[in-house]
Amino acid sequence: MTTLVTGATGFLGSAVVRALLARGEAVRVLVRRESDRRNIDGLDVELALGDLNDPQSLRDAVKGCGALYHAAADYRLWAKDPAELYETNVTATRALLMLASEAGVERIVYTSSVATLGREPSGRPADEQTPVTIEHMTGHYKRSKFMAEEDVKRLIRDENIPVVIVNPSTIIGPRDIRPTPTGRMVEEAARGKIPAFVDTGLNVVHVDDVATGHVQAYEHGQIGERYVLGGEDMMLREILEEIASLVGRSPPRIRLPRGAVLPIAYIAEFAAHIRGSRTEPLVTVDGIKMSKTFMFFSSDKARNAIGYSPRPAREALADAIEWLRIHKL
Numbered sequence: 474m475t476t477l478v479t480g481a482t483g484f485l486g487s488a489v490v491r492a493l494l495a496r497g498e499a500v501r502v503l504v505r506r507e508s509d510r511r512n513i514d515g516l517d518v519e520l521a522l523g524d525l526n527d528p529q530s531l532r533d534a535v536k537g538c539g540a541l542y543h544a545a546a547d548y549r550l551w552a553k554d555p556a557e558l559y560e561t562n563v564t565a566t567r568a569l570l571m572l573a574s575e576a577g578v579e580r581i582v583y584t585s586s587v588a589t590l591g592r593e594p595s596g597r598p599a600d601e602q603t604p605v606t607i608e609h610m611t612g613h614y615k616r617s618k619f620m621a622e623e624d625v626k627r628l629i630r631d632e633n634i635p636v637v638i639v640n641p642s643t644i645i646g647p648r649d650i651r652p653t654p655t656g657r658m659v660e661e662a663a664r665g666k667i668p669a670f671v672d673t674g675l676n677v678v679h680v681d682d683v684a685t686g687h688v689q690a691y692e693h694g695q696i697g698e699r700y701v702l703g704g705e706d707m708m709l710r711e712i713l714e715e716i717a718s719l720v721g722r723s724p725p726r727i728r729l730p731r732g733a734v735l736p737i738a739y740i741a742e743f744a745a746h747i748r749g750s751r752t753e754p755l756v757t758v759d760g761i762k763m764s765k766t767f768m769f770f771s772s773d774k775a776r777n778a779i780g781y782s783p784r785p786a787r788e789a790l791a792d793a794i795e796w797l798r799i800h801k802l
Contacts, residue, residue, distance in 0.1 A: 477538040477578075479503045479525065479569070480545030484649045484656065485584065485641065487512035488684035489542050494518070496688065503534045503545070512648050525565035528572065535569075535576040542687055543569060544584040548614065550654050555613040562617035567624050574634045581636045582691050585622045587676065587701060587770050588615040590640060598676075598706060598771040601640070601699050622699075629697045637690045638699035639683075642770050645789040646680035647796035659793050662716040663802060669727035670709050674767035677712065678704030679789035686781045693779040700775040705786035706767075715787055719794045720802070 476493055480486030481502035490513060493500050501519040504510065523530025525545055535541065547561040566583070573581060591605030610616040628634040649656030655675075661667050686702035694700060707715075710728070717724035775781035794802075 474539035475499045475501050475519070475537055476540040476542065477501045477503065477521070477534055477573075478542045478544060480543075480584075481518070482508045482510050482512050483545070484512075484646075484651065484653055485644055485680060485683060486542075486544040487648055488646070488680045489544050489687050490516060490518060492681070492684040492688050493542075501534065501538060503531075509650060511650055525561055525569065528568055531565075531569050531572050532576070535573045535578060538573070538576065539579050540691065541569075541573045541578050541581045542584070542691070543581065544687070546584065546586075546618070548653055550612060550614055552613065558613050558617040559620070562614075563621045563624060566621045567628070570625065570628055570634055570636065571632070574628075574632065579635065580691060580696075581634065582687050582694075583622075583625050583636050583638050584687070585625075585638050585640045585699065586615075586618045587640045587642045587703065587768065589619045589622045590701070590770065592766045593769075596767055596769070598769040600771040601701055601774055626697070635696050637694035637696060639687055639690050639694075639775075640699055640701045641683045641686075642676035642678050642701065642703035643768065644680045644683055645677055645786075645793050647792050648680070649793065649796075650800075656793070659716060659790070660797055660801060662713050663720045663722075663794055663797055665720075665722050667713060668725050669729045670713055670725055671729055672709075674706060674708045674769055675712065676703040676706050676768055676770045677786035677789055678702065678783050679786075679792065682781075682783040682789075686775060686779070686783075689779040689781055690775075695778075698778075700779060700781070701770050701772045702775055702781060702783075703770045703772040704783040704789065706769040707786055712790070715790050716794065719791055 476498050478490050481490050482504055490500055501521050503521050503523050505524050521534040523534050547558045590599050591603035593599050607619050610619045625636055629636050643655050683702045690700055714724040
């Protein structure tokens with residue numbers, strides 16, 4: 474059986490490819506002609522040239538595949554043209570899943586995000602059942618992923634498309650070459666360029682554990698169910714302290730109120746827009762707004778239902794720093 478992976482040149486997708494190859498599976502990867510392919514160099518995969526926004530290339534890519542891991546997404550907390558996020562995360566996802574079903578793909582794992590989940594007012598870790606609506610979504614990235622997941626649920630219900638949904642938390646580890654917004658934070662902190670922090674928290678998980686969780690969801694997950702693939706809840710201060718320890722620097726000690734950082738984010742986004750930049754600023758308005766609530770989550774459902782078992786968060790940070798030492802620092 475051939476398995477198709479989208480987003481395979483990216484951070485998470487390349488980890489999913491490695492997890493599948495380790496099991497001896499035949500893997501086909503959807504890649505754009507201009508994609509940076511360093512993450513899959515030397516891997517025994519079949520290339521399918523195409524683009525998520527090109528339906529014919531998607532039709533060709535899914536032909537003859539028995540399984541699909543749709544890990545591709547536009548993960549930006551700021552974009553000069555927000556419509557791009559909806560085109561990739563919503564429209565292309567719907568088209569790909571419909572084409573995969575028409576092609577006879579037997580089972581699909583769709584990569585959503587904890588960004589689509591609700592938050593517990595008490596501050597306790599949220600899970601798959603925490604109530605949420607689109608009105609709770611801050612910014613275009615979260616809204617686009619929420620809309621995409623709702624579309625996927627409708628396709629499961631109305632079109633009988635066999636999809637299992639996974640919701641990764643804050644992914645950290647090696648091969649974040651682009652990098653993701655979180656990867657940029659780790660890299661800048663390792664360089665000593667984050668002198669202060671806001672009082673917020675994240676759920677940190679190793680990229681390879683999330684990749685394994687995808688395979689476990691394929692094997693043991695129930696169609697129509699979703700599974701949080703998270704790790705360890707950590708305050709941002711603790712994350713920055715751990716990074717500082719790993720690189721031999723002093724950690725930042727200045728705690729900033731969000732009100733003081735928000736104007737900086739607005740200025741940074743305005744400057745990026747004027748420059749015509751496609752690279753998001755290190756500090757974004759949506760990022761600061763999201764920090765008002767702790768991004769803490771429980772993976773108990775995935776642990777109990779599919780055998781998910783993430784390693785300690787500090788190991789994810791250590792592996793990320795080691796990769797940065799070799800490739801960037």
